[in-house]
Every structure is written in C-alpha cells, then in structure tokens.
Amino acid sequence: MTGTGYARERETTEGKVFTVTGGDWDTLVNEAGAEERIVVNMGPQHPSTHGVLRLVLELEGETVIEARTVVGYLHTGIEKNLEYRNWTQGSTFVTRMDYLASMFNETGYCMAVERLLGIEDQITPRANTIRVLMMELNRISSHLVWLATTGMELGALSMMIYGFREREYILDIFELVSGLRMNHAYIRPGGLAQDVNDEAIERIRALLGFMPERIDSYEDLLSGNKIWHERTQGVAVLDVAGCLALGITGPVLRSAGLPWDLRKTMPYCGYETYEFDVPTSTDADVWGRYQVRLNEMRQSLRIIEQALERLEPGPIMVADKKIAWPAQLAIGADGLGNSLEHVAHIMGQSMEALIHHFKLVTEGFRVPAGQVYVAIEAPRGELGVHAVSDGGTRPYRVHYREPSFVNLQAIPAMAEGGLLADVIAGGASLDPVMGGCDR
Amino acid sequence: MTAPQMPGPDASVPAPGAVTEQGDAQIRVTQARNPSDVPPAGVPVAAAPVGAQTGAPADFPPSTEAGRGLFGVHGSGDTSGFGGLVRRRTALADAPRPYGGYFDEVVDALTEAFPGAGGAIERVVMDRGELTLHIEPEQIAAVCQTLRDDPALRFELCSSVSGVDYLGHDDKRLHITYHLTSLTFRRRIRLECAVTAENPRLPSVSQVYPTADWQERETYDMFGVVFEGHPGLTRILMPDDWEGYPQRKDYPLGGVPVEYKGAEIPPPDQRRSYQ
Numbered sequence: 001m002t003g004t005g006y007a008r009e010r011e012t013t014e015g016k017v018f019t020v021t022g023g024d025w026d027t028l029v030n031e032a033g034a035e036e037r038i039v040v041n042m043g044p045q046h047p048s049t050h051g052v053l054r055l056v057l058e059l060e061g062e063t064v065i066e067a068r069t070v071v072g073y074l075h076t077g078i079e080k081n082l083e084y085r086n087w088t089q090g091s092t093f094v095t096r097m098d099y100l101a102s103m104f105n106e107t108g109y110c111m112a113v114e115r116l117l118g119i120e121d122q123i124t125p126r127a128n129t130i131r132v133l134m135m136e137l138n139r140i141s142s143h144l145v146w147l148a149t150t151g152m153e154l155g156a157l158s159m160m161i162y163g164f165r166e167r168e169y170i171l172d173i174f175e176l177v178s179g180l181r182m183n184h185a186y187i188r189p190g191g192l193a194q195d196v197n198d199e200a201i202e203r204i205r206a207l208l209g210f211m212p213e214r215i216d217s218y219e220d221l222l223s224g225n226k227i228w229h230e231r232t233q234g235v236a237v238l239d240v241a242g243c244l245a246l247g248i249t250g251p252v253l254r255s256a257g258l259p260w261d262l263r264k265t266m267p268y269c270g271y272e273t274y275e276f277d278v279p280t281s282t283d284a285d286v287w288g289r290y291q292v293r294l295n296e297m298r299q300s301l302r303i304i305e306q307a308l309e310r311l312e313p314g315p316i317m318v319a320d321k322k323i324a325w326p327a328q329l330a331i332g333a334d335g336l337g338n339s340l341e342h343v344a345h346i347m348g349q350s351m352e353a354l355i356h357h358f359k360l361v362t363e364g365f366r367v368p369a370g371q372v373y374v375a376i377e378a379p380r381g382e383l384g385v386h387a388v389s390d391g392g393t394r395p396y397r398v399h400y401r402e403p404s405f406v407n408l409q410a411i412p413a414m415a416e417g418g419l420l421a422d423v424i425a426g427g428a429s430l431d432p433v434m435g436g437c438d439r
Numbered sequence: 440m441t442a443p444q445m446p447g448p449d450a451s452v453p454a455p456g457a458v459t460e461q462g463d464a465q466i467r468v469t470q471a472r473n474p475s476d477v478p479p480a481g482v483p484v485a486a487a488p489v490g491a492q493t494g495a496p497a498d499f500p501p502s503t504e505a506g507r508g509l510f511g512v513h514g515s516g517d518t519s520g521f522g523g524l525v526r527r528r529t530a531l532a533d534a535p536r537p538y539g540g541y542f543d544e545v546v547d548a549l550t551e552a553f554p555g556a557g558g559a560i561e562r563v564v565m566d567r568g569e570l571t572l573h574i575e576p577e578q579i580a581a582v583c584q585t586l587r588d589d590p591a592l593r594f595e596l597c598s599s600v601s602g603v604d605y606l607g608h609d610d611k612r613l614h615i616t617y618h619l620t621s622l623t624f625r626r627r628i629r630l631e632c633a634v635t636a637e638n639p640r641l642p643s644v645s646q647v648y649p650t651a652d653w654q655e656r657e658t659y660d661m662f663g664v665v666f667e668g669h670p671g672l673t674r675i676l677m678p679d680d681w682e683g684y685p686q687r688k689d690y691p692l693g694g695v696p697v698e699y700k701g702a703e704i705p706p707p708d709q710r711r712s713y714q
Contacts, residue, residue: 071675071676072674072675072676072677072678075676075677077685077692079686080685080686080692081692081707083692084692084707084708084710084712085707115567115568116567118567244595244596244622245648245649245650246649246650247596247597247598247648247649247650247651248650249596258622260622265622265625266625266627370566370567371566371569371571371603371616371629372567372569373569373598373599373618373627373629375598375620375627382598382620384598384599384618386599386601386616386618388603390608393712394712396603397603397604397686399599399601399602401598401599401601401618401654405653405654405657406650406653406654408653409649409650409652409653438676439676
C-alpha cells in the first residue's frame, strides 16, 4: 500500500483503485500522476445522492466526460407484493414508494382502482376536496425537502433547517388527519380512511397564515446570493426537446418553458374547478427549476385556501356498501383502529353487519377484469399507475410509472461536459427520491 | 414450512390443484403445458379448482339470475380460500366502431399514415374510456415512429413501458404495454404486444423514444423480455447476477412464516386467497 494521507491505493485488474475519504484530492492527483482520466464512483452511500443512488463518473481534470447512473439499491418489490394482498391493502404498500409524496402514490392507486370499478363518478365531493387538500399539502412538504436538501448541497446550510422546520409542521397536520406522519395509507379505494378533524383544519389555516411569508424569506435568503447564482444559473441545462425525448415531466419540463401540468391539461379530482397558475421559466437550468418549485408552493397555498372554503360536511366514502370499508377509523387508547361505535354495532346489534364486515375485510371486494392507466401530477412529474385486474379480490398487476425513475435518465445529458461540482446541482434539481425510483 | 427463495427454471414442485401425471390425472386437468411452466408450491396459478369436474354438488353452486351465488360465488363454489387461487380472464373482444371521443381519429390517422397498419394492428380494444391497440410485436418500433412523427398523431411522450404476465390465459403470455401521450392534442393511447415466454423478443422503441431505455431495461429485468436493438439491455433494479424474472407469475414471492401470539402465520403467498 502506497500513498500518504487518506488516499489509499491498490492494484486491480482494471488498474489502480484509490479509496478517497475527503480532503485529500491533491494526494490522489499526485499519485495518479500521468493518468489523465479518473473514474470516480460516487455513492451509493453519499450525502448528496438523495438516498442510495450511485453515479460512476469519468473525469478529465474536473470535467465530467461520461456519467453513468446505477439504481436499484432500494428495490423492495412493492409491485410484486401488491399481487398478494387485496385491493384495499394496496394503499398501505404504494404509500411507501415515493416516501416524500405518499399522498400522490395513494391517490393515483385509488383512482386506478376506482376506474376499474367504474365508480369514479361516485366519489363524494368532500372526499375529492380532501384529496386535493392533502396532495397540495404534500406537494409543499415535498418541495420543502427539495429546497432544504438542495440548499444544503450547494452550501446554504441554514436553508436545510428552515425547510425541514416547515415540513415538520405539515407532517404534524398529516399526523392529525391520518394518524401517521409518513406512509399514511389515508386515501383508500372509494374515498378516505377517515374524516379530517377540526384541529387539523385550524392548523392548515395557520399554515396559510405564515407560509407565504416563509416562502418569501427563503427567496430572500437564496435568490440574491452570489454563490447561489453561480451554482445554479446556466447549470445542467435541458431544453424542452431534450425533456420530452428523455420523458422528463414535472418542474424540470416546466422550467424549460412548457406549461405541461396534468392538473391543468388532463384534470382529475376536480382540479379544473380551482383557480391556480402553472409557474414556468425559460431558463431550463437549476435556477429555473428553483424558481418553478418556489412558485408552485405559492400556487399550492392558493389551492389549499380554495379547498378549505369549499369543504362542506358530507360522506367521505362511496355509498356502495360492497366497496366502502365497513368501519370509520378512530384513534383509541392503543392507536388507530375501528371506532368504538362500529365495534359495538357489529358485536352487539347486527349479525348481518358482522358478517358483512368479516367478508369485506378478509376477502375484500372483486374488481371487474380489465386494465387502466391513471396519471396524476406528482411533485416530480407524471405519476402513472397501470393497474390490471383479472376480476379477483387482488390486483393482477400494478405498475408505477415513477417520475424519479424516468427523470434520472437525464443525469448523463445534464452532467456530461460540465464540472464535477455541477453534477451535484444537476442531480439535485431533478429531485429524485430513490424509494420511488426503485420501488 | 420453508419458502422457496429462488425459482429454478425446472422447479419440480407442482402447484396445489395442479396435476401430477402419475396421480389422479383423469380427475384433475392441468393447465401447465410443459414442466417448466409448473411453478413451485404456493404460487397462485391457473389451475382447475379442487373438486371440480367430479360431479360433486360443489360443481353446481346455487346461482342467482346473474349466474352467481352469494358473495360472488361461481365455479366450484369454494369460498374457503383453500382451493387455490383460480385466475380467470374474460376473452378480449374487438371493440365496434365508433370507439368514441378522439379514438376514431387516432385509429384512422394511424391507418392512413402507416401503410401496413391493417396487418400491424391485431385488435382494437376500447375499455373504460381507454383505447388499447394490440400491435404485432415485429412492427412495434415502426408503429411508434409513425405515432410520434405523423402531424395528425403527434404522440411525443412515451409515458410508460411495462409488462404483464398472463400465465395460463394466453399462449403468448408476456404482454408489453406502452402508454403514449400526445402533448399537442392531449391524448393518451395504449399499445400492447404479446410474445411467448419461449421466444420473448421484440424490437426496442428506444431509438424512437429515448425515455424507453430504462423502462425497457426494467421490463427485461422483471419479465425477461428481450428488446432487440436496445443499446444496453442489462438488469436495472435487481442485481446483475440475479437468476429468474421476478414479476413473472411463476416466480414465487418468497417469505418466511411469522409467529404471532403462538400461532404461525404463513408467508403471504401461502395464505388463503379468494377467487
């Protein structure tokens, strides 16, 4: 073993391999000497890869010649597992895919099941409004994590603290509503697991009060910063043609100038009745994506405000008792479970209700055979759910078109020919979540 | 109870309800066409329900006018969940014209722009407001090229490529589905190609839609479908040296039994399952 400091060197069949542990780049360059090309393996355990993403970068000096993306480290077989659970249980699984955008995974899945059942029209207005409310809150919390982590990676450490502070507030709202901070399983085929309580509504109103100011303060913190400009402007440029060829959707596509937002272009859940704008930019770089995401948070607040106004009392589940989950969930002494009224009803009053509860919970409902594709606008782009039923009580096949997975294909296009440091900025601007990418 | 961890291509354990040649073959009828199709135990496959065709009363469940008994019972009437999961799939029917909405326009424009479209489109299915064109696998790349470039079609975005395994329902059991989106016209269609598990090959569309690169790799990884002309068809989600194709229906889920309050809960793929 030669080399001084931390850069250790060993011979392999592929040439010299160095293990570098930070702060010793000079040592490495001195050791590598005449060899101009260096292949750097970044990740899968690296703080700026948003999970377990591995990048293999071929460098000439500080310029990236070739970038390869390696994914799959977080593959958990969620799609396969879905085939062994009933349709209602599916919510619990899909929510764990893109863990920063759980509400979107659940809504996409439930809309697919509802279209298979042919009950799309029966979803109650209150259920749809609450879905919109939850999705927009989730969009803000997801963008906040993006802003926090990207800020940290580009040197704005305080942004990390502010972003997670506000996100925590939104997670508290989710906890009040669904019982869980993350992985909610709140949106269910046919409606919702339970109704929104008054305390949560109050908290959301409070959020509407202070959040616009907070978003302005993020902008004050970053937008005038010289270093922020240098790290984002003109970095990782990808134009509309490049985006469409590579299948990139969401804020990255909108930052290139195309106002393609499924909430506007192919509306669902009643989005066509809300007033909001689709923020775009023509910069097509990291700066543009930062602007688009900031403005999207403001638009989400507008939608939340309108959703709160139209939140009328009413049912949150379809009326069809052969589909609707037979119990209202409630939080008891030992956690979330069937409400006491429901337990009293099935155990003490109605034998038929007990049988019905038992059949629906153990067997589940049957979904007519066929296949559907439902796409919604998730924080990262088009989230598509391809669901196939064979007429049974379990999904025959569910495939997620995950925006993180598709968008990561843009890394070579963004990184090659640029500087090593810009790989971090470009990769972060895609906002990949590996749980969603690998599923 | 040990769960199969890795499926071999020649797994020799028959599925419950599927047949053993030396056994009561005259009573039960197998759906498996060759030994390699016989999956390991516990995997729900298309198999004749236990007790079917024996003349037992279970063959003739009390039916309503809809042809079903209580709680959707049909067939053998086994509602215990222990008879093995019987997957049924209704045959696809060609949709009659008009398809409705923009779908007639799309099919007409495709027929006009693509000379061999009549032969390439095997079937047109209209279901739940979505149009599926079943395309002859050899023609898929050419059809996609036309769908992308023709001014009357303009499907610029390939949203999704994935697969479905119709084991026991279709001789060409592996179906590859493509979801195309037209941003210009705000339209969506689905293309579907069927190939056999013995020769799962079809042309890659990655030259037409570069975004299909990773999605075809995923489909190869999960279903073993070979996309000819793909620039680098390797596994993407599973490790490089993995054996088998996890999303195929004859690949077991795996898992271990769990003890809960003194009772043993079998792994998910061996629990009772309802028709």
